Amino acid sequence: xxxxEVTEKLSDVLATEFEVDRSAITPDAPLMQTLDLxxxxxxxxxxxxxxxxxxxxxxxxxxxxxxxxxxxxxxxSKINESK
Amino acid sequence: xxxxxxxxxGIYSCIGIGVDEVDTSLRNGRSGIGLLPERTAMGYRSPxxxxxxRPDATRxxxxxxxxxxxxxxxxxxxSALEALGMAGVDNAxxxxxxxxxxxxxxxxxxATVTAIDTMRAKHNTTLLGSGSVFRTLNSTVTLNLGPMLxxxxxxxxxxxxxxxxxxxxxxxxxxxxxxxxxxxxxxGAQEVNDFSVIGFDGLGVFSMxxxxxxxxxxxxxxxxxGLVPGGGAASLVLESLDSARARGARILAEVVGYGCSSAGSxxxxxxxxxxxAIAHALADAHLPADAIDYINxxxxxxxxxxxxxxxxxxxMFGHRPWVSSTKSMTGHEMWMxxxxxxxxxxxxxxxxxxxxxxxxxxxxxxxAQIRIASQTVETQVDTVLSNSFGFGGTNSxxxxxxxxx
Numbered sequence: 001x002x003x004x005e006v007t008e009k010l011s012d013v014l015a016t017e018f019e020v021d022r023s024a025i026t027p028d029a030p031l032m033q034t035l036d037l038x039x040x041x042x043x044x045x046x047x048x049x050x051x052x053x054x055x056x057x058x059x060x061x062x063x064x065x066x067x068x069x070x071x072x073x074x075x076x077s078k079i080n081e082s083k
Numbered sequence: 084x085x086x087x088x089x090x091x092x093g094i095y096s097c098i099g100i101g102v103d104e105v106d107t108s109l110r111n112g113r114s115g116i117g118l119l120p121e122r123t124a125m126g127y128r129s130p131x132x133x134x135x136x137r138p139d140a141t142r143x144x145x146x147x148x149x150x151x152x153x154x155x156x157x158x159x160x161x162s163a164l165e166a167l168g169m170a171g172v173d174n175a176x177x178x179x180x181x182x183x184x185x186x187x188x189x190x191x192x193x194a195t196v197t198a199i200d201t202m203r204a205k206h207n208t209t210l211l212g213s214g215s216v217f218r219t220l221n222s223t224v225t226l227n228l229g230p231m232l233x234x235x236x237x238x239x240x241x242x243x244x245x246x247x248x249x250x251x252x253x254x255x256x257x258x259x260x261x262x263x264x265x266x267x268x269x270x271g272a273q274e275v276n277d278f279s280v281i282g283f284d285g286l287g288v289f290s291m292x293x294x295x296x297x298x299x300x301x302x303x304x305x306x307x308x309g310l311v312p313g314g315g316a317a318s319l320v321l322e323s324l325d326s327a328r329a330r331g332a333r334i335l336a337e338v339v340g341y342g343c344s345s346a347g348s349x350x351x352x353x354x355x356x357x358x359x360a361i362a363h364a365l366a367d368a369h370l371p372a373d374a375i376d377y378i379n380x381x382x383x384x385x386x387x388x389x390x391x392x393x394x395x396x397x398x399m400f401g402h403r404p405w406v407s408s409t410k411s412m413t414g415h416e417m418w419m420x421x422x423x424x425x426x427x428x429x430x431x432x433x434x435x436x437x438x439x440x441x442x443x444x445x446x447x448x449x450x451a452q453i454r455i456a457s458q459t460v461e462t463q464v465d466t467v468l469s470n471s472f473g474f475g476g477t478n479s480x481x482x483x484x485x486x487x488x
C-alpha cells in the first residue's frame with residue numbers, strides 16, 4: 001500500500017466513522033478538532049485503525065501528531081514496520 | 084409529605100412502540116411473543132421469546148452516544164423521550180429542578196459478551212473501544228441517559244432482579260415524597276439479545292410450548308409450563324403535586340403506596356414475602372384491601388410462582404378485584420417489568436378497562452379463588468396494585484390511583 005493509498009483510505013474511513021464531511025479532511029487540518037475527538041474517542045481511533053489496516057497503534061502514539069498528514073505518516077510507518 | 088403524581092409515560096415493548104400502540108394492544112389482548120429459532124441452534128432449551136423490534140440507533144443517537152449506549156439503554160432512551168415529552172419537562176425545568184433518574188436494570192450481558200469475545204480475540208484492552216465500560220456497567224442506562232437528557236438530579240440504577248423497575252418507581256416516589264427531589268424519571272430496561280437470558284433458560288424456567296408461541300405464556304392457567312422472556316424499556320415521570328400544579332402539567336395518576344420485603348429464599352416462591360410487601364403498600368397508601376379495583380399480577384406463568392401469588396391475592400383480597408397478568412401478552416419483561424406494568428396500569432386507568440390475562444382457559448385450585456380477567460373488561464379502574472417479585476425473594480408492591488384533588 002502506497003503512502004497516498006494509506007492517506008486516501010484513512011481519510012475515507014475517518015470521515016465515515018466520525019460522521020464528518022470528507023472534504024474537511026485535508027493534510028493540514030487538525031485531527032482532534034476536525035473529527036471532534038476527545039480522549040475517549042482516541043480509543044475508538046485505535047479500534048478503527050486496527051479494523052481497517054490490521055495494525056495496532058497505542059494512545060501514546062498520538063502525542064505530537066496534530067494534523068491528518070502527521071497521522072497518515074504514523075499509520076504508513078506502522079504498516080511498514082509490521083511487514 | 085409531598086403527594087407524588089405521574090405526569091408522563093413512555094414505553095418500548097413487544098406489544099408496541101409508544102403508549103398509543105401499546106394501549107391498543109392491551110385492549111385487544113395482542114400477544115408480542117414468537118420464536119427465535121437461532122436460540123435453539125445456540126443451545127437454548129426454548130426458542131420462545133417476546134419479539135422486540137431493534138431500533139435503528141442512527142435515527143436516535145449520534146456517533147459518540149452510539150459508542151457508549153447499550154442495547155437496553157437505547158430502549159430506555161426512546162421511552163424516556165416519550166415520557167419527558169408527554170410531561171412537558173423542558174430544558175428550563177431540568178436546569179431549575181435538578182430532575183433525577185432512577186432506572187431498574189440488573190444486567191448488561193450482551194455488551195459484556197462482546198467485550199470478552201474481543202479481549203479473547205485481540206488480547207488488547209484498548210481494542211474494546213471507548214464504549215465498553217459504559218455499555219457493560221450495570222448502571223449503563225442511568226449513566227448514559229443522565230448526560231444525554233441533561234438531567235442534574237439523582238442518577239441511580241436499581242438491581243433488584245425482576246422487581247428492579249418496580250423498586251425504581253418506589254424509590255423515586257419515596258425521594259419526592261420526602262421533599263428531596265421535585266421530579267425523577269423512573270423506569271426499567273431489559274436487554275433482549277440472545278445472550279441475555281441464557282442462565283434463565285438453563286434453569287428450565289421457560290415455557291416449551293413452541294407449537295403455538297402466542298399461547299405459550301399462560302399465567303394462572305392450569306396448563307402453564309413456564310415463562311417467556313421479554314424486554315424493552317418503560318419510563319414514568321414522577322413529580323411532586325406542587326410542581327405539576329405550578330407548571331400546569333397534565334396529571335395522569337398518583338402513586339400512593341409502595342411496599343417492599345424480602346423472603347429469604349433464592350428461587351422458591353413464598354407467600355409470606357409478597358403478602359408483607361402488599362400489606363406495607365396498603366398501609367403506606369392508607370387504603371383498605373377493598374379499595375383496590377385491579378391487580379396487575381406479577382404472575383409469570385411458572386407453576387409454583389403463580390400459585391403462590393394467587394394464594395396471596397385470595398387471602399388478602401378475596402374474589403373481588405379484577406386480576407390479570409399482562410405478561411400473558413408481553414412475556415416476562417424482567418428488570419423492566421415493574422415499570423412497564425405500571426405504564427400498562429396507567430393506560431388501563433385512563434382508558435377505563437382491564438387488559439386481559441390471555442390464554443387463561445382453565446383455572447387450577449389456587450387461581451379459581453381469584454377474579455381473573457380472561458377477556459378485556461370495560462370498567463372504571465380507580466386504584467391499582469402492581470406486584471413484582473424476584474429471585475432472592477425480593478418483593479415490591481406499588482399502588483397507583485386515579486388522581487383526585
